[in-house]
Amino acid sequence: MSTTRGALIVLEGVDRSGKTTQCKNLVEWLSKSGKKAKYINFPDRSTDCGSLIDKFLTNNQEFNDETIHLLFSLNRWESKSKMEKLLKEGITLVVDRYSYSGVAYSAAKGLSYDWCKNPEVGLLKPDLVLYLTLTCEAMLSRKGFGNERYENKEFQKKVRECFEKLYDSSYWQNVDANRSEMDLTQVLAKYADETILSMSNKPLKLLW
Ligand code: FDM
Numbered sequence: 773m774s775t776t777r778g779a780l781i782v783l784e785g786v787d788r789s790g791k792t793t794q795c796k797n798l799v800e801w802l803s804k805s806g807k808k809a810k811y812i813n814f815p816d817r818s819t820d821c822g823s824l825i826d827k828f829l830t831n832n833q834e835f836n837d838e839t840i841h842l843l844f845s846l847n848r849w850e851s852k853s854k855m856e857k858l859l860k861e862g863i864t865l866v867v868d869r870y871s872y873s874g875v876a877y878s879a880a881k882g883l884s885y886d887w888c889k890n891p892e893v894g895l896l897k898p899d900l901v902l903y904l905t906l907t908c909e910a911m912l913s914r915k916g917f918g919n920e921r922y923e924n925k926e927f928q929k930k931v932r933e934c935f936e937k938l939y940d941s942s943y944w945q946n947v948d949a950n951r952s953e954m955d956l957t958q959v960l961a962k963y964a965d966e967t968i969l970s971m972s973n974k975p976l977k978l979l980w
Contacts, residue, residue, distance in 0.1 A: 776862055
């Protein structure tokens with residue numbers, strides 16, 4: 773008996789756009805409506821590679837731009853088989869950041885888009901990217917940035933521009949995050965539901 777597959781749904785957006793809260797709300801909403809769904813996030817700081825990334829983000833270790841880029845990519849590669857298995861078991865994955873953060877944050881530091889995309893080629897391609905948009909003013913009015921690397925407004929503006937260059941209307945959906953938490957979850961859930969239904973019998977695709 774063949775099982776219909778789960779959908780690969782990625783949430784992206786600049787810092788403070790509410791991605792993590794929304795990913796968790798979405799998993800809860802999907803589970804309550806009888807669908808199998810799981811939260812996954814990148815970087816996954818629980819692996820050896822993830823612990824190096826954590827040291828870098830918390831300013832306890834330095835890497836040059838290329839090296840940290842490849843570590844972020846490796847961190848996705850080490851999850852690929854597990855993700856594929858879960859999707860084939862019919863579990864929808866709601867992923868907090870993915871290759872798009874990888875490219876946008878490194879390109880914002882000046883690396884070329886093509887170079888940044890290359891190590892991502894062959895990873896699972898999301899069925900849907902929900903890109904949470906916020907105006908600069910709304911981003912700056914939200915609770916302050918923390919102490920991790922990249923958490924400053926000038927850099928975040930550059931990251932936003934880089935994300936916008938990655939936009940692909942064939943599987944991206946921009947969603948205005950400047951609304952109440954529950955309203956936003958409802959909007960995302962509608963897109964997620966449509967994708968789960970339409971992708972259930974389609975083969976998984978690969979980036980890029
Ligand atoms: N980040 C995240 C990257 O620079 N590249 C990547 O591939 C990924 C997945 O790491 F500043 C950056 C983005 C953010 C930080 O923060 C991770 P959170 O708070 O754990 O999402």
